[in-house]
Amino acid sequence: xxxxxxxxxxxxxxxxxxxxxxxxxxxxxxxxxxxxxxxxxxxxxxxxxxxxxxxxxxxxxxxxxxxxxxxxxxxxxxxxxxxxxxxxxxxxxxxxxxxxxxxxxxxxxxxxxxx
Amino acid sequence: xxxxxxxxxxxxxxxxxxxxxxxxxxxxxxxxxxxxxxxxxxxxxxxxxxxxxxxxxxxxxxxxxxxxxxxxxxxxxxxxxxxxxxxxxxxxxxxxxxxxxxxxxxxxxxxxxxxxxxxxxxxxxxxxxxxxxxxxxxxxxxxxxxxxxxxxxxxxxxxxxxxxxxxxxxxxxxxxxxxxxxxxxxxxxxxxxxxxxxxxxxxxxxxxxxxxxxxxxxxxxxxxxxxxxxxxxxxxxxxxxxxxxxxxxxxxxxxxxxxxxxxxxxxxxxxxxxxxxxxxxxxxxxxxxxxxxxxxxxxxxxxxxxxxxxxxxxxxxxxxxxxxxxxxxxxxxxxxxxxxxxxxxxxxxxxxxxxxxxxxxxxxxxxxxxxxxxxxxxxxxxxxxxxxxxxxxxxxxxxxxxxxxxxxxxxxxxxxxxxxxxxxxxxxxxxxxxxxxxxxxxxxxxxxxxxxxxxxxxxxxxxxxxxxxxxxxxxxxxxxxxxxxxxxxxxxxxxxxxxxxxxxxxxxxxxxxxxxxxxxxxxxxxxxxxxxxxxxxxxxxxxxxxxxxxxxxxxxxxxxxxxxxxxxxxxxxxxxxxxxxxxxxxxxxxxxx
Numbered sequence: 001x002x003x004x005x006x007x008x009x010x011x012x013x014x015x016x017x018x019x020x021x022x023x024x025x026x027x028x029x030x031x032x033x034x035x036x037x038x039x040x041x042x043x044x045x046x047x048x049x050x051x052x053x054x055x056x057x058x059x060x061x062x063x064x065x066x067x068x069x070x071x072x073x074x075x076x077x078x079x080x081x082x083x084x085x086x087x088x089x090x091x092x093x094x095x096x097x098x099x100x101x102x103x104x105x106x107x108x109x110x111x112x113x114x115x
Numbered sequence: 116x117x118x119x120x121x122x123x124x125x126x127x128x129x130x131x132x133x134x135x136x137x138x139x140x141x142x143x144x145x146x147x148x149x150x151x152x153x154x155x156x157x158x159x160x161x162x163x164x165x166x167x168x169x170x171x172x173x174x175x176x177x178x179x180x181x182x183x184x185x186x187x188x189x190x191x192x193x194x195x196x197x198x199x200x201x202x203x204x205x206x207x208x209x210x211x212x213x214x215x216x217x218x219x220x221x222x223x224x225x226x227x228x229x230x231x232x233x234x235x236x237x238x239x240x241x242x243x244x245x246x247x248x249x250x251x252x253x254x255x256x257x258x259x260x261x262x263x264x265x266x267x268x269x270x271x272x273x274x275x276x277x278x279x280x281x282x283x284x285x286x287x288x289x290x291x292x293x294x295x296x297x298x299x300x301x302x303x304x305x306x307x308x309x310x311x312x313x314x315x316x317x318x319x320x321x322x323x324x325x326x327x328x329x330x331x332x333x334x335x336x337x338x339x340x341x342x343x344x345x346x347x348x349x350x351x352x353x354x355x356x357x358x359x360x361x362x363x364x365x366x367x368x369x370x371x372x373x374x375x376x377x378x379x380x381x382x383x384x385x386x387x388x389x390x391x392x393x394x395x396x397x398x399x400x401x402x403x404x405x406x407x408x409x410x411x412x413x414x415x416x417x418x419x420x421x422x423x424x425x426x427x428x429x430x431x432x433x434x435x436x437x438x439x440x441x442x443x444x445x446x447x448x449x450x451x452x453x454x455x456x457x458x459x460x461x462x463x464x465x466x467x468x469x470x471x472x473x474x475x476x477x478x479x480x481x482x483x484x485x486x487x488x489x490x491x492x493x494x495x496x497x498x499x500x501x502x503x504x505x506x507x508x509x510x511x512x513x514x515x516x517x518x519x520x521x522x523x524x525x526x527x528x529x530x531x532x533x534x535x536x537x538x539x540x541x542x543x544x545x546x547x548x549x550x551x552x553x554x555x556x557x558x559x560x561x562x563x564x565x566x567x568x569x570x571x572x573x574x575x576x577x578x579x580x581x582x583x584x585x586x587x588x589x590x591x592x593x594x595x596x597x598x599x600x601x602x603x604x605x606x607x608x609x610x611x612x613x614x615x616x617x618x619x620x621x622x623x624x625x626x627x628x629x630x631x632x633x634x635x636x637x638x639x640x641x642x643x644x645x646x647x648x649x650x651x652x653x654x655x656x657x658x659x660x661x662x663x664x665x666x667x668x669x670x671x672x673x674x675x676x677x678x679x680x681x682x683x684x685x686x687x688x689x690x691x692x693x694x695x696x697x698x699x700x701x702x703x704x705x706x707x708x
Contacts, residue, residue: 001177022152030551056485056506057551063602064551094555094574098598098606107487112316 004032012110013041018050021058021087029061037068042076044069045109049082054090066100077110116192116432117168119161120254120395124202125150128436132371135163139199140165140173142634153177153200156634161191170197176636180328194396205395231395255291270419281426287434291324292336293429298404299326299334302416304386306407309339311348312392312400312429313357320348321402328407348401352389357398362390362421364412386411390424394432402427457487457513460520466490466498468563473500473683475656478627479677485512486625486677487520491527496563499527499536502623502681503556503575515552519544519600523558531560533571537600537608541573544601555600557623568621569612574599574625579648581657583618589649593620615685620654624661627678631665654684 002025003077006095008013012035036044046062054062061079069076081103083091103109117133131137131147132474138145140158149158153173162169168191172179180198181189191197197204280293295308309325322339329335348356355361366386386406391398401418406412412420465473485505493499501523505512519540526539536558544554557578561571571577574597580590597608615621624644631639647664651657661680 020153024151024153026551056553057503060506060551060553062140063553067602093576094553095598096574096602099602 002028004029005088006032006036009110011043012113013044014047014106015044016047016050018052020053021051021061022053022055023057026061027056028034029058030064033061033065033068036065037072040072040076042069042072043113044076045079045081045106045113047081047095047106048084048087051087052085052089056075059090059094059096063096063099079103079112081106117163117206119147119197120205120207121190122196122203122205122397124200128439133161133163133168137161138173139204139317140175147204147558148239149199151200151202154202155636157198159197167191168206170206175199180552205397207395258457269301273297273419274422277423277426281430287431288324290430290434291427292326294325294402294423295326295336296333298402298420298423299328300332300420302404302406302412304406304410304412305334305404306410307405308334309403310392310400310422311403312431313398320353323400353401356389356401357392359446360391360393362417362424364388364414364417366411388412388417388420390417390421392424392428392431394428399428399431409426445540454513457517460489460517461487461491466492466559468496468498470685470687471561471563472654472686473682474655475681476658477677477678477679478660485516486627486679487516488623488679488681489520490521493560494525498561498563500559500568500623500681500683501527502625502679503554503626504677504679506551506553506555511549512552515547515549515554518547519554519556527558532610533560533569534608534610536595537573538606539572541600541606541608542604545604547601549601553599555599559621559623561683566615567612568615568683569610570596571608571610573597573606573608576624576629579622579645580613581620581622581648581651583616583652586652587649589645591645617685617687618653620651620657620682620684622648622654622657622661623681623683625677625679627676628661628665628680630676631669631678633668633670639665643668654682654685657684658682 004017006015066078080100083102119131121129135370138160139147140156141154142156157173158175159172159179163646170191171188178185182196191206193208195206276297291310298308310323311320312323314321325339326334326336352363355363370447388404390402392400487503489501491499505516522540522543526536530536555575557570557572557575559568561568578592598606629639647660652662658680
């Protein structure tokens with residue numbers, strides 16, 4: 001099972017993911033990412049508190065959000081919050097901490113956004 | 116006879132006749148086999164007892180749902196939806212369908228102030244079929260007027276023409292147009308007809324085909340605007356037709372309404388009939404017919420209209436199934452081509468470096484995979500060893516892997532240091548612009564006389580080193596690992612190196628090895644892998660043992676990820692360093708599914 005919820009917090013878009021983001025559910029998230037990019041939503045905070053499982057397709061979807069927002073002008077910003085469990089291990093393995101700004105909480109992510 | 120129809124998942128559209136006991140799951144032994152990672156090997160069973168059917172979860176990992184409720188054991192009723200993992204099924208047991216409620220409700224539509232009140236008649240769809248059959252089968256009333264007889268005859272002809280069209284025409288556009296034509300012929304008061312189909316992914320109603328009266332007896336086709344679905348059908352009607360599966364007749368009631376208007380978006384005030392397109396109990400769309408100015412539809416018109424809509428629904432379901440089969444065939448062809456391309460990029464021969472041994476095994480989970488490995492002969496008799504995993508699966512991953520492999524060959528010859536090779540490959544990957552793909556890889560260079568391996572790791576699983584001098588132990592070469600390829604344009608890559616002594620072996624794997632699951636969804640895991648590597652004594656034995664142990668672990672469970680292992684062993688000193696490409700590699704070609 002996978003679902004997501006988009007919330008607006010001032011100018012910050014919070015995307016909360018829940019369940020398993022894998023080859024089967026990634027296309028669903030990709031449609032939402034297409035929408036976020038089309039609407040030039042930035043900054044975006046990904047709340048992964050409810051994310052139980054991620055595979056490479058899921059990481060691919062998150063990476064695509066990151067890459068596509070960066071290509072906007074001015075470049076968009078993505079922060080990741082509440083990364084834990086299996087997704088955290090995958091992020092470490094892929095060294096995604098070198099690409100993403102990973103924050104403990106959503107509040108911290110919002111505070112760390114460049115003003 | 117009860118049946119199970121796949122609504123979503125592998126073999127969507129397929130219908131299974133249910134035996135007295137039926138197992139659902141990933142295992143090949145199941146009666147209904149589901150190729151879905153989130154489904155357990157034996158996920159649930161459906162069993163018949165005293166003429167009733169029960170579904171029972173068999174301790175599955177992700178549970179069994181009936182009509183969105185998590186269940187342990189539950190009696191099934193006609194039209195219940197069963198979901199396991201990402202697959203959905205419809206249970207049908209026509210022998211136990213309850214008779215339809217046979218009442219005709221007359222209610223007023225919720226009209227807002229200032230708007231004319233509308234009179235609405237619902238007919239439950241089951242009844243609509245029954246009554247239209249009655250109408251046709253009932254012997255004509257000998258005292259009835261001749262025109263009544265003609266009318267019934269014309270209706271019979273319509274039903275016949277529609278069923279002919281349904282069985283002969285496969286193109287759904289053509290078929291809908293033919294149905295609308297027949298409706299225009301049989302209802303002279305009709306002014307406009309439209310088929311609206313529920314989008315398979317979103318709840319939107321999309322106009323598919325439309326006819327207006329024009330100057331012709333059977334109407335003139337026109338292209339309804341795509342957005343016409345929005346606002347075309349009043350919400351209360353959608354509610355009744357789509358959610359309650361009723362045919363609806365809406366008639367204007369107040370005579371003082373301003374002249375009837377038909378706008379391009381089709382908001383109609385007057386007389387209109389709506390009937391659900393149903394197949395296997397599921398509403399697929401709406402068949403809509405609106406009457407011309409000063410014209411009305413009557414109660415028995417609605418019965419015929421609803422009967423035709425049922426035929427149209429079955430036809431739509433058939434056409435969708437047909438399309439899906441075509442698409443599956445096309446995808447299969449595409450996969451075969453991609454597989455050939457991909458195979459051509461894997462090394463066909465094993466490098467021979469005196470004093471060293473090389474073993475590789477590559478086994479894609481599907482026809483094509485995202486894993487790859489390569490051996491590249493470099494200047495100064497050095498040898499590059501490459502292993503990697505492209506994110507995603509199927510054709511796009513395979514094609515990216517093929518590009519990766521050729522890109523790497525170019526970069527390997529252009530740059531000397533592994534870290535610089537990685538940076539260069541990373542930049543080209545970024546330029547290819549695959550937004551949702553990335554690659555994890557290790558690029559290692561073996562310098563045979565120095566007995567040294569230098570590597571850069573881009574987000575890949577670390578290599579393992581088994582030292583001959585410490586038997587039973589294994590070293591994980593954690594050291595520097597950098598960001599996976601294809602994410603940031605300016606990624607930096609770190610290098611690590613190790614020196615090999617006689618009898619030492621280095622093992623490179625992809626995550627398919629550690630993530631190989633048994634029937635309890637338990638992964639092979641890093642610990643098992645470390646144990647297996649520690650117990651083996653040579654590069655060849657390591658590879659053989661890994662495959663053997665992974666195979667034993669997985670048992671009969673299907674393989675869901677590509678699995679690649681490359682091992683390099685230093686067997687002894689020698690003073691001649693040439694690479695001779697003559698031996699075939701120990702790769703196994705998996706059977707095509």
